[in-house]
Amino acid sequence: MRLKDKTILVSAAGQGIGRASAIACALEGAKVIAADINETTLASLAEEHPDIQTRNLDVCDRxxxxxxxxxxxxxxxxxxxxxxxxHGTVLDISEEDWAFSFDLNVTSMYRMTQAFLPAMRERARTSGTASILNMSSMASSIKGFPLRTLYGATKAAVIGLTKGIAADFVAEGIRCNALCPGTVDTPSLRGPIAAAPDPAEAERNFIARQPMGRLATVDDLTPMVVYLLSDESRFVSGQALLVDGGVTI
Known part of the structure; x- marks a missing residue:
């Protein structure tokens, strides 16, 4: 039980990577609080995994x-x-798009960290360590992708935020890392694929990015999530860790 007696909060836990991560952490013994704005997906998670606590939360609401x-x-x-x-080039980004993406993808992490970090610092004084994990992407400061200018800008900012938090609190036992996945088969990916003029071709194009020849699954990501939230990674901080199927070789 790699997370026994640990209390872990996962945002966007109703579906996709967040949901799989909440379940994986619970299976490793953690007391998991799964937060999401979608009450339907949270209810489904609570029904399937009654040991996981759920909270309705808008991460844009301070x-x-x-x-x-x-x-x-x-x-x-x-x-x-x-x-x-x-989805789009820099010419397709409206002021509203820019503001929304940065608010959800970056500013929400600032809000969440600022709210929860003070108590985590106290916790680290007794336990020796506490861990913050931020969702970034290979599409960030690591690598540019067509039609991902705004997304990549936000995820590059997440890496900068992560490194800053890590540097400020490393001496107190607070670790902060960023997870940088490749293309993951989740509901948020299936939507754009289904909406494409040729969904089969769109799926083939996404798969073609990965030298391993397939999309990542959420189960490809959760071992890294558990590792970074556990004491096994107690000497790892300020890192952008790739799980990308070889895209950035």
């Missing part, structure tokens, strides 16, 4: 975040997983 931070015990782990993928 008041709601502060209220949840006041309610919960100090966290051992925080996984900031919420995000949105904008």
């Amino acid at each position: 008041t709601a975040i502060d209220a949840l931070a006041a309610e919960l015990p100090p966290l051992d782990g925080l996984f900031n997983c919420a995000g949105f993928v904008h």
Whole structure:
């Protein structure tokens, strides 16, 4: 039980990587709080896994975040997983698109970390370590992709945010890392594929990115999530860790 007795909060836990991560952490013994804005997917998660606590949360709502931070015990782990993928070149980005993507993909992590970090610092003083994990991407400062300018800009900012947090609190036992997946087969990917003029071709194009010849599954990501939230990674901080099927070889 690699996360026994740890309290871990996962945002965007209703589906996709967040849901799989919440389940994986619970199976490793953690007390998991799964947060999401979608009450339907949260209800499904709670029904399937009654040991996981669920909380409805809009990570763009500072008041709601502060209220949840006041309610919960100090966290051992925080996984900031919420995000949105904008499709288009720089010429397709409206002011509204820019503001929304940065608010959800970056500013939400600032809000969540600022709300939960004070108690995590106290927790780290007794346990020796606490871990923050931020969802970034291979599409970031690591590599550019067509039609991902805004998404890549936000995920590059996440890496910068991660490194700053890590540098400021490393001496206190707080670790902060960024997870950088390749293309993952999730509901958020299946939507754009289905909406493409030729869905089969769109899927083939996404698969073609991966030298391993397939899309990542959520189960390809969760071992890294568990590792970075566990004490096994106690000497790892400030890193952008790739799980990308060889895209950036």
